[in-house]
Amino acid sequence: MIGRLNHVAIAVRDLAKASQVYRETLGAQVSETVQQHEHGVTTVFVTLPNTKIELLEPLGADSPIAKFLERNPDGGVHHICYEVEDIIAARDVLKAKGARVLGDGNPKIGAHGKPVLFLHPKDFFGTLVEIEQV
Ligand code: CO
16 A cells, blocks of 8 residues: 655754755755644755655644654654555555554645645554655
């Protein structure tokens, strides 16, 4: 069911510093900063030849990644995103197979303007999984 790896997301404390490291140390192509108020994050995307890296910094007091950074003060891999063709069909198959879908179970519009859902990390070996319809 899942297709390509769309991105790997890394939570960081200092997005400007992380952007600089990816741009200058790693020599990667780094996007402009985008504030996503409905997701509680500020993001940049690093474009690689075969996938993307999403750098996430907390935005606002209720940011879902604030707690993650409390547990991981140096930052760390926060989630991975797989592409699916039909997010509603994928959700229904996953639920039928016992996977827990986070939130109210309805897709939200993600960072690329496409519908996304998140799956419970305990069902996927400790990794928060995002699925995105492409
Ligand atoms: Co993501």
